[in-house]
Amino acid sequence: MRSAPTPAQAPAATVPLAHGSIDLWMTVGVGLRETWAHKFRSLLTMLGIILGVSSLVAMSALVKGMEVGAKEALIAVGGLQKVRVEPQELPVEQRHLQEQAVGITINDVYALQASAPLVKRISPEIRIPATASANGKNFRTFMCLGVWPVALELTEHVIAHGRMFNELDDEMARSVCVIGTGTRNELWGSPEEVGREIVPLGETLYVNGLPFTIVGMFPHYESEQERKARELARQQAALQSTNAPAATGPARDRGRGRRGSNFAFWIKNATIYMPLNTAYMKFRSGITYSGFRGSSSGEGNIGDPRLSSLELKIHSVDRLAESLQQIRNVLMTTHRGIEDFSFRTQEEWAENINAFIRNARRSGGLIAGISLLVGGIGIMNIMLASISERVREIGIRKSVGAATADIFIQILVESVFIAMLGGLAGLLTSVALVRLISSFSPTENAPIITVLALSVAFGFSVLVGVLAGLFPAVKAARLNPIQALRYE
Amino acid sequence: MALVELRSVSKIYHLGGEEIRALDDVSLDIHEGEFISIIGPSGSGKSTLMHILGCLDSPTHGTIQLDGRMIQDASTRELAAIRNRKIGFVFQFFNLLPKLSVLQNVELPMIYSGIATRQRHQRALGALQAVDLANRAKHRPSQLSGGQQQRAAIARALVNDPRIIFADEPTGNLDSHTGEAILALFRRLSREGRTIVLVTHDPEIAAVTPRRIEIRDGKIAEKVDLTLAGLDRPPAPAVLAP
Ligand SMILES: Nc1ncnc2c1ncn2[C@@H]1O[C@H](COP(=O)(O)OP(=O)(O)O)[C@@H](O)[C@H]1O
Ligand SMILES: [Mg+2]
Numbered sequence: 001m002r003s004a005p006t007p008a009q010a011p012a013a014t015v016p017l018a019h020g021s022i023d024l025w026m027t028v029g030v031g032l033r034e035t036w037a038h039k040f041r042s043l044l045t046m047l048g049i050i051l052g053v054s055s056l057v058a059m060s061a062l063v064k065g066m067e068v069g070a071k072e073a074l075i076a077v078g079g080l081q082k083v084r085v086e087p088q089e090l091p092v093e094q095r096h097l098q099e100q101a102v103g104i105t106i107n108d109v110y111a112l113q114a115s116a117p118l119v120k121r122i123s124p125e126i127r128i129p130a131t132a133s134a135n136g137k138n139f140r141t142f143m144c145l146g147v148w149p150v151a152l153e154l155t156e157h158v159i160a161h162g163r164m165f166n167e168l169d170d171e172m173a174r175s176v177c178v179i180g181t182g183t184r185n186e187l188w189g190s191p192e193e194v195g196r197e198i199v200p201l202g203e204t205l206y207v208n209g210l211p212f213t214i215v216g217m218f219p220h221y222e223s224e225q226e227r228k229a230r231e232l233a234r235q236q237a238a239l240q241s242t243n244a245p246a247a248t249g250p251a252r253d254r255g256r257g258r259r260g261s262n263f264a265f266w267i268k269n270a271t272i273y274m275p276l277n278t279a280y281m282k283f284r285s286g287i288t289y290s291g292f293r294g295s296s297s298g299e300g301n302i303g304d305p306r307l308s309s310l311e312l313k314i315h316s317v318d319r320l321a322e323s324l325q326q327i328r329n330v331l332m333t334t335h336r337g338i339e340d341f342s343f344r345t346q347e348e349w350a351e352n353i354n355a356f357i358r359n360a361r362r363s364g365g366l367i368a369g370i371s372l373l374v375g376g377i378g379i380m381n382i383m384l385a386s387i388s389e390r391v392r393e394i395g396i397r398k399s400v401g402a403a404t405a406d407i408f409i410q411i412l413v414e415s416v417f418i419a420m421l422g423g424l425a426g427l428l429t430s431v432a433l434v435r436l437i438s439s440f441s442p443t444e445n446a447p448i449i450t451v452l453a454l455s456v457a458f459g460f461s462v463l464v465g466v467l468a469g470l471f472p473a474v475k476a477a478r479l480n481p482i483q484a485l486r487y488e
Numbered sequence: 489m490a491l492v493e494l495r496s497v498s499k500i501y502h503l504g505g506e507e508i509r510a511l512d513d514v515s516l517d518i519h520e521g522e523f524i525s526i527i528g529p530s531g532s533g534k535s536t537l538m539h540i541l542g543c544l545d546s547p548t549h550g551t552i553q554l555d556g557r558m559i560q561d562a563s564t565r566e567l568a569a570i571r572n573r574k575i576g577f578v579f580q581f582f583n584l585l586p587k588l589s590v591l592q593n594v595e596l597p598m599i600y601s602g603i604a605t606r607q608r609h610q611r612a613l614g615a616l617q618a619v620d621l622a623n624r625a626k627h628r629p630s631q632l633s634g635g636q637q638q639r640a641a642i643a644r645a646l647v648n649d650p651r652i653i654f655a656d657e658p659t660g661n662l663d664s665h666t667g668e669a670i671l672a673l674f675r676r677l678s679r680e681g682r683t684i685v686l687v688t689h690d691p692e693i694a695a696v697t698p699r700r701i702e703i704r705d706g707k708i709a710e711k712v713d714l715t716l717a718g719l720d721r722p723p724a725p726a727v728l729a730p
Binding site for chain 1: 542564565644
C-alpha cells in the first residue's frame with residue numbers, strides 16, 4: 001500500500017550499503033561559492049600563494065635569462081676551448097729567482113707549437129694601452145692588441161669589411177690594423193648617429209700618435225637580447241615617423257652601463273688589432289718613440305721581449321685538464337722551472353656562472369618556498385576558521401549520510417581549490433612581474449619564462465593546498481555529528 | 489521481527505565526575521508502518537533516544553537492531569550508509585544548508601549515495617512535489633517561510649526512500665497553524681505507509697499518533713498503544729485532513 005513519493009525504491013532496497021563518493025563538481029561549486037562569498041578574505045588567503053608562485057616564476061625567469069645571456073657571452077669570447085696564459089707574480093718560495101724570470105715570450109709559442117699536440121691554435125698577444133685618434137677624435141681603449149692573424153679564430157672574430165692582415169703584413173711589420181665597430185663608433189660615429197654605416201677602410205688611425213691604415217673591420221657584435229631590443233625600437237621609430245632620417249633612430253648599446261654579459265660584447269667591439277711584429281717594432285723595440293710609458297711591471301718598456309699573454313685553443317674541452325698539464329710541462333721547461341705564468345680558462349668563468357645561477361636559484365627558491373609556506377599556513381588557518389563556522393553544515397551532511405571520507409575530501413578539495421586559484425593568479429602576476437622587471441632594465445638579459453617553471457610553480461601551489469588542507473580536513477571529518485547538530 | 493529493536497539501551501555522560509544517565513535501560517520495538525510519538529519534558533532524553541535510533545550516536549550499553557542489522561557492530565562508514573539509505577531526519581531548526589538551493593538541499597542525500605545527476609534532479613523534484621514545494625526548487629532556504637523550509641527538510645528526508653523517518657520537534661519552531669499543516673503532512677505520509685517517529689514535548693501533538701511512548705529522566709514511563717486498543721489513527725480534531 002506504500003506509494004512512495006519518489007519513483008526510485010529500487011536502488012535503496014537492492015544496493016543497501018554500496019556507498020557513493022561525493023560529487024566533485026558540486027564540491028567545487030560549493031568551494032567556488034564559499035570563496036566568492038568571502039572575496040576579500042580569500043584574496044588575503046591566496047596572497048601568500050600568489051607571492052610564492054610569482055616570485056618562483058619570476059626568479060627562475062630572471063636566472064634563465066642571465067644563464068642564456070652568460071652562455072652567449074661565453075661563446076662570443078671563444079668558448080670553453082680557450083685557455084689564456086698570463087704572467088703571474090712568482091710564488092713565495094721562488095721569490096729569490098725573480099731576476100731569472102723571463103716572462104712569456106715568443107719562445108714559449110714556438111715551444112708549444114713543437115711539443116704541445118693537445119693545443120690546436122696559439123695566438124701571442126701584445127697589449128698596448130692605447131689612445132686611438134682619427135677624424136679629430138680620441139678614444140682610449142685597452143683592447144688594442146698586437147696579434148697573429150690566427151687571433152681571428154681564437155677570439156671568434158669575423159671580418160665584415162675589408163680583410164684581416166696576413167702573415168706578410170706581420171713579417172714586414174706593416175702599419176695596418178683591423179678595428180671593431182665600437183672603435184669606429186667612437187671616432188666616426190655610429191650608424192644611428194650618422195644615418196649610414198661608415199666603413200673607414202683605408203683611413204688612417206693614430207695609435208699613441210703613430211699612423212696605421214685600417215684594412216678591415218669586424219661586424220657589430222651584440223647579444224640576441226640587444227639585437228631584438230634594437231630591432232623593436234627601430235620598428236617603432238619607423239612607425240612613428242617614416243620620413244625622418246635614420247639619425248633619430250635608436251642607438252646601439254655601447255655598453256656604457258658595462259654590466260652583465262653586454263660588457264663582453266662591448267669589449268669585443270672596442271677592439272683594435274695590429275700585427276704582432278708591428279706592435280713589437282713600434283711600441284717595444286725602441287726604434288720609434290712610442291710616447292707611451294708602460295705599466296709598473298716593466299712591461300711595455302723599450303726592448304722588452306715579453307708578450308702580454310698567450311691565447312690558446314685546445315683540441316677538446318673534455319681533455320682540458322690533460323691539455324693544461326701538457327702546456328704547463330712545456331712552459332716549465334722554457335721558463336726553467338720558474339712559475340711566472342698562470343692559466344685562465346673560460347671554465348672558471350663558466351663555473352662562476354653556474355655557481356652564480358645555483359646561488360640565485362637557491363636563494364630565490366628559498367624566498368618562494370617561504371612565501372608558499374606562509375601561504376599554506378594562511379590557507380590552513382582559513383580552512384580551520386571556515387570549519388568552525390560550518391560545524392553545523394558538517395553535522396547536517398553527516399546526518400544525511402556523508403561518510404568521514406566524504407567530509408575529508410570536501411575540505412581537502414576546497415583547500416586545493418583555493419590554492420589552485422592562488423596559483424593561477426600567481427602565474428598571471430608572475431607574467432606581469434617579469435614584464436615590469438624587463439621594462440625597468442631593458443638592456444639587461446631578458447627574463448625567460450619557461451613552461452617548466454610555470455608548471456613547477458603551479459604544482460607547488462597544488463601541493464601546498466593539499467598539505468594545508470590535510471589537518472583541517474581530518475579535523476572536520478572527525479567532528480561528532482551530534483555535537484555538530486547541537487551547535488547553535 | 490520489528491523494524492527497530494532496542495534492548496536495554498543506556499547513554500551515560502560524565503560531566504565533571506557527575507554521571508548523567510541521558511537514557512537509562514530503554515527497550516523498545518518499532519514496527520514497519522508505525523506512527524509513533526516520543527513525548528516527554530525537556531531534558532528527558534528524547535533527542536538522545538532519537539539520535540541513537542537514527543544511528544547518529546551510539547549507546548553506552550545495550551543493543552540496537554535496525555532492519556535486521558546489529559548497529560553497534562557497524563563501522564562508521566556503514567553507519568553513514570545506513571543513515572543515508574534507511575533513515576530520514578527532520579529537525580526542529582530545519583537544518584537546511586543556506587548556501588544551496590532548495591533543490592540542491594533535497595539532492596544532498598543522493599549525492600552521498602552516488603546517484604547520477606539527472607536522476608538526482610528528477611527524484612529531488614518528485615520529493616518536492618510530494619510536499620507541494622516544487623515551485624520553490626530554485627530558491628534559497630532563507631527565501632522560504634518556516635513551514636516551507638520544514639517541508640523542504642521533509643522532502644530531503646524522503647528522497648532516498650528511507651525505512652524510517654525521525655522528526656525531532658518538527659513543529660517546535662513554527663506557529664501553530666503552520667505546525668498543524670506539517671503534522672497533517674506527517675499523517676498523510678503515515679497513511680501512505682511510511683514509518684514515522686515524532687519526538688515532541690507537546691501532548692497535543694503527540695495525540696496525533698496512534699502510539700505514544702512517554703519518557704522521563706531517560707526511562708520509558710508509559711506506553712500507550714492505540715493500535716492494540718483498536719483505536720488506530722484517531723482523527724485529530726485540530727488537524728484538517730489534507
Ligand atoms: N553531550 C552531552 N554531555 C552531557 N550531557 C548531555 C549531553 N547531551 C545530552 N546531555 C544530557 O542528556 C539529557 C537528555 O538530553 P536530550 O536528549 O537532549 O533531552 P530532550 O531532547 O528530551 O530535551 C539532558 O539532561 C542533557 O543535559
Ligand atoms: Mg531535544
